[in-house]
Amino acid sequence: MNLDLDERERAFQEEARAWLREHVPAEPLPNMDTPEGFTAHREWERTLADGGWSVVSWPAAYGGRDASLLEWVLFEEEYYRAGAPSRVAQNGISLLAPIIFEYGTAEQKELYLRPMADGTEVWAQAWSEPEAGSDLAALRSTAVRDDARGGWVLNGQKTWSSRAAFAHRGFGLFRSDPSQERHRGLTYFLFPLDAEGITVRPIGKLDGHPGFAEIFFEDVFVPDADVLGTPGDGWRVAMSTAGNERGLSLRSPGRFCAAADRLAALWKERGQEAPASLGERVADAWIAAQAYRLYTFGTVARLTGGGDIGADGSVNKIFWSELDVRLHETALDLLGPEAELRDEGAAAGGAWMDGYLFALSGPIYAGTNEIQRNIVAERLLGLPRGKR
Amino acid sequence: MRFALTDEHRGFAEALDDLLGKAEVPSVSRSWAEGDLSGGLDLWRRLAEVGVTALRVPEEHGGLSAGPVDVVVAFEALGRHLVPGPYVESVVLAPALLAAAGDAAPALPALEGLADGAAIVTVAAPPATPFALDADAAQVVLRLDGAALSTAAAGELRVSVDRSRRLFEVLPGEELVRLDAAVVAEALDTAALACSAQLLGAGERALATSVEYAGTRRQFGRVIGEYQALKHMLADVRVALDFARPLVYGAAVSLATGSADAPRDVSAAKVASAEAAYLASRIALQTHGAIGYTEEYDLGLWINKIRALVTAWGTPAFHRGRVLAAITATTA
Numbered sequence: 273m274n275l276d277l278d279e280r281e282r283a284f285q286e287e288a289r290a291w292l293r294e295h296v297p298a299e300p301l302p303n304m305d306t307p308e309g310f311t312a313h314r315e316w317e318r319t320l321a322d323g324g325w326s327v328v329s330w331p332a333a334y335g336g337r338d339a340s341l342l343e344w345v346l347f348e349e350e351y352y353r354a355g356a357p358s359r360v361a362q363n364g365i366s367l368l369a370p371i372i373f374e375y376g377t378a379e380q381k382e383l384y385l386r387p388m389a390d391g392t393e394v395w396a397q398a399w400s401e402p403e404a405g406s407d408l409a410a411l412r413s414t415a416v417r418d419d420a421r422g423g424w425v426l427n428g429q430k431t432w433s434s435r436a437a438f439a440h441r442g443f444g445l446f447r448s449d450p451s452q453e454r455h456r457g458l459t460y461f462l463f464p465l466d467a468e469g470i471t472v473r474p475i476g477k478l479d480g481h482p483g484f485a486e487i488f489f490e491d492v493f494v495p496d497a498d499v500l501g502t503p504g505d506g507w508r509v510a511m512s513t514a515g516n517e518r519g520l521s522l523r524s525p526g527r528f529c530a531a532a533d534r535l536a537a538l539w540k541e542r543g544q545e546a547p548a549s550l551g552e553r554v555a556d557a558w559i560a561a562q563a564y565r566l567y568t569f570g571t572v573a574r575l576t577g578g579g580d581i582g583a584d585g586s587v588n589k590i591f592w593s594e595l596d597v598r599l600h601e602t603a604l605d606l607l608g609p610e611a612e613l614r615d616e617g618a619a620a621g622g623a624w625m626d627g628y629l630f631a632l633s634g635p636i637y638a639g640t641n642e643i644q645r646n647i648v649a650e651r652l653l654g655l656p657r658g659k660r
Numbered sequence: 661m662r663f664a665l666t667d668e669h670r671g672f673a674e675a676l677d678d679l680l681g682k683a684e685v686p687s688v689s690r691s692w693a694e695g696d697l698s699g700g701l702d703l704w705r706r707l708a709e710v711g712v713t714a715l716r717v718p719e720e721h722g723g724l725s726a727g728p729v730d731v732v733v734a735f736e737a738l739g740r741h742l743v744p745g746p747y748v749e750s751v752v753l754a755p756a757l758l759a760a761a762g763d764a765a766p767a768l769p770a771l772e773g774l775a776d777g778a779a780i781v782t783v784a785a786p787p788a789t790p791f792a793l794d795a796d797a798a799q800v801v802l803r804l805d806g807a808a809l810s811t812a813a814a815g816e817l818r819v820s821v822d823r824s825r826r827l828f829e830v831l832p833g834e835e836l837v838r839l840d841a842a843v844v845a846e847a848l849d850t851a852a853l854a855c856s857a858q859l860l861g862a863g864e865r866a867l868a869t870s871v872e873y874a875g876t877r878r879q880f881g882r883v884i885g886e887y888q889a890l891k892h893m894l895a896d897v898r899v900a901l902d903f904a905r906p907l908v909y910g911a912a913v914s915l916a917t918g919s920a921d922a923p924r925d926v927s928a929a930k931v932a933s934a935e936a937a938y939l940a941s942r943i944a945l946q947t948h949g950a951i952g953y954t955e956e957y958d959l960g961l962w963i964n965k966i967r968a969l970v971t972a973w974g975t976p977a978f979h980r981g982r983v984l985a986a987i988t989a990t991t992a
Contacts, residue, residue: 273669273729275913276661342661453665536987543988558987559907559928566906569663577664589933648898649891653871658886 275569276347283296284339291323292354300621304360305481310394310612313360316509317391319504327389330373332656334381335389341572348524348567359599363434364388364395368443371460375509384441384462394543396465397434398444398487398649401429406643408445409507415446424448426469427546429488432637435574437474437486439465440580445506458506462498469493479629503599523592525565532561532628534620535603537614542606557599564592583651586644593634593641599617600628663909665733671789673733675710676974680741686958694742695825698796699746708777712738712747716850716885717757721771723755728850728912732857739861739969742961744824746782748973750774752854753811756782756847757802757809757839765836771802778991784812785848788974791818791827803830807844810835822968823856824961836847849916852973856908856926856933860901862938862966866944867897884947893943900936907932927979934970941966 277285301316302309319336322328329344330336339347359365369388371378387393404411413428426446436442441464449457465472469492474482501509539546539554567588575581581588603624604611614622635641649655665673683706688699707713712734717723724730730751738747751774757929758768760780772963773779782798783792786805795801803812815829871894874885884890911925945952952959963987970976 273663273909273913274917275663275910281661291769308906359910405971465801476808535986536984537753539984540988551984552977552980555987556931559931559983560903562905562910562925562928563932566663566910569661570906570909573662573664581841583904587902590895592898593905642892645892645895646888649885652898653867653894655871655874655885655891655894656883658882 273408274467275442275566277335281340281343281346284343285350286338288325288347288350289354291325292350293354293384295319295323296354296356298350300355300623301357303479303480303481304358305437305477305483307433310360313357314391314394315362316357316408321390325368326361326391327613330369330385330389334385336660341575342569345524345526345568346573347525351524352524352526353533356509358470360394360435361388361391363397366394368395369520371500371509372420374512375460377497378498387552388621391514393441394435394439396439396442396485396487398430398433400432400435402431403590405432407641408639409458411445411447413444413446414450415448415459415494417448418493421495422624422656423493424459424461424499426463426489426492429486433487434484434637435463435555435625436472436487441465442487443500445510448503450504452504455507457502457504458510460500460506460509461494462500463492463494467492467494477629478632479626525561525568525592528561529565530590531596531599532558533601535606538603538606538624542613543651546606550602553598553602554606557595557602560591560595561599562606562659564595567591586647587652589638590635590641590648591643593631596631600624600631604628662791663906664911665729666907669733671728672711672730672731673737673800673955676707676737678705678762679710680737680743681742685741686745686961688746688825689742689851689961695796695826699752701797702741702946704745704780706786707743711753713777713801714775716752716777717771718755718759719777721759721775723771723775728853729909731850731854732912735857736759738859739858739863739965740865742789742824742865742965744794746780746792748851748854748858749782750795750798751787752779752850753783753847753906754802756843757783757804760839760843760847761809761837765809774799785851788848789851789972792830793828793875794826794974795828795830796826801828801830803832804844807839807841809837809839820939820968822961823966824965825968831873836962836972849923852926852979853908853911853915855973856904856911856929856968859933859937859966859969860905860908862962862969863897863901863904863933863940866940866959866962866966867964868902869896870894870940870947890947893946897936900932900939904929904932904936910925918950922988924983927974927982927986930974930979931976931983934976938970939965950987 301312304310317326327336328339328347332338346482401411402625415424415426418425430444445458445460447457448459469490471488472488475484477483535554535557601645610619615624650657683703692700711724714723715730719772721726755774758771769779780798781800782792782795783802792801801812801814803810810832811833815831818827820827854988874890878886907929911929914925915924945963951957
């Protein structure tokens with residue numbers, strides 16, 4: 273048991289650190305859920321891609337570095353430590369791309385991966401529906417076969433689609449076999465958001481910015497070439513291990529460790545006037561971030577050894593999402609009466625409040641933490657499913 | 661990097677689980693609490709046979725020169741099975757102190773005796789550890805004040821909430837030697853690490869017992885484990901233990917590599933393992949209801965042990981303070 277890096281890993285880490293030191297914008301970019309922020313963040317994706325750092329874990333043929341899982345974690349640590357911008361391309365890169373690699377056709381890989389990697393095309397996810405949130409399998413949007421045109425006709429409504437207000441393309445599940453229920457009879461589709469019949473209505477988030485949107489589908493034609501995986505097999509495709517491992521389940525610890533270090537710095541600056549109980553909370557936040565980091569190294573060892581993440585992904589999600597909220601709450605309490613400020617004169621330009629508002633979504637998305645607790649109790653602890 | 665137990669570690673853990681699983685340890689622990697030490701001392705000899713007492717003794721003195729990771733593996737098993745006795749003191753702390761004292765303190769027992777389990781040593785190290793645990797089971801009682809190591813005599817027996825922790829006042833004796841402060845600090849950190857591992861093991865046991873009970877106990881016509889309120893509480897325990905464990909092993913790696921961050925990492929491990937185990941004990945009691953609150957039912961032995969260990973080898977406040985001091989010293 274060790275935490276040592278080998279020569280290749282250290283070199284990779286140092287190269288990333290040096291590149292980021294040189295390229296991370298000195299001033300924070302405008303919020304990515306604003307028109308000017310979206311543009312600025314796409315330009316940043318382009319800069320990352322030019323340096324070869326936008327998709328380190330992808331194969332070199334698609335702009336990546338064939339980085340190992342551990343190297344990916346190391347890159348993310350450096351990325352957040354450097355205070356680099358949020359990733360506007362995140363949904364595509366971490367949720368969709370692993371699935372394209374596993375299930376996509378040669379044509380889909382050729383067409384979609386490179387523009388995704390360099391910020392040319394930003395992808396929005398279209399999972400939830402008004403009546404299907406955590407209970408995603410209750411979704412009702414339909415796909416009807418159109419043999420004459422060689423494709424499918426989509427109808428229905430998706431909602432809470434992150435990035436959809438400004439994104440170029442979307443991906444999501446539709447019910448392609450009305451005779452089947454729940455997880456069966458679903459198909460995974462890719463579609464341009466400016467397709468005929470699609471209407472996107474932005475929704476303001478708690479922070480006031482249109483970070484997500486509703487998407488209405490009215491007889492939207494999607495050719496067979498844009499079906500991902502086999503028709504009817506959408507649930508399995510969407511839930512595939514690859515998507516979970518590098519996507520939401522294995523959320524990189526870099527973000528939390530960097531925030532915990534900034535919190536420690538804030539305590540150093542303001543702690544003298546604060547009650548000792550706040551100091552204990554600062555320590556707890558740092559401990560939790562460190563726990564997450566080490567836990568991730570353990571997961572990397574398991575996955576590298578051929579294991580899979582399974583229901584431990586739920587343990588993981590509960591922990592990081594609640595850690596993120598606690599960490600930011602502590603910073604806000606430490607800032608005292610100034611904490612509520614979000615203008616330019618606010619401490620750190622209001623970054624702690626922005627981070628807090630962002631963190632509040634964590635316990636909700638990708639299946640609320642209550643759903644995750646059910647999964648932990650039933651699949652890991654083996655408690656009976658029964659009636660809840 | 662490979663942050664995972666080796667096959668050897670797993671084999672050691674399985675051997676200990678196998679031995680202790682058949683040893684009826686709760687009953688041994690109850691006897692120990694009443695001053696009947698025979699069963700516990702027998703267990704001491706059997707654990708010595710599989711190498712537990714030799715772990716931290718250098719090879720040249722008949723020991724295994726095992727690292728902190730092995731200590732964690734062993735003490736997690738001791739905690740899981742409720743083994744009574746001054747293991748932290750005699751297996752972790754004493755070998756380091758005796759090795760550091762060397763020829764300067766000829767009155768001390770030989771390291772060889774510690775390794776083969778013949779000698780049992782207990783140590784009080786005020787202020788964090790003011791009493792000598794199980795002094796009546798030990799041939800030698802020591803007292804550590806800062807870097808000063810003294811002989812001591814056992815005084816009055818105090819009563820712990822965990823009655824198998826027989827805490828004795830120490831009457832100061834003769835100062836034997838002043839040790840290297842860094843060696844003492846590392847020895848005390850390794851003791852706190854061992855205590856963290858015990859907490860982890862005890863917490864795991866409290867969770868396992870609760871899950872088992874929730875899967876059989878019926879109320880209102882169904883198994884109580886079907887109720888979501890209970891599921892969510894038990895899931896929270898799973899999460900807390902799963903994230904305390906890597907901190908405990910991470911601290912072991914820091915100690916093994918002589919990292920300057922080791923004190924910080926040990927403190928983080930102690931805070932998190934105490935919090936997780938304590939949550940496990942509280943939820944275990946709530947899951948069991950009145951039966952868990954009885955003296956007769958064994959769960960209470962774990963509940964009381966966890967409560968005692970939460971403040972042993974440095975309180976949560978002490979360890980949080982060390983973490984805070986360390987992280988504010990290193991950040992800009």
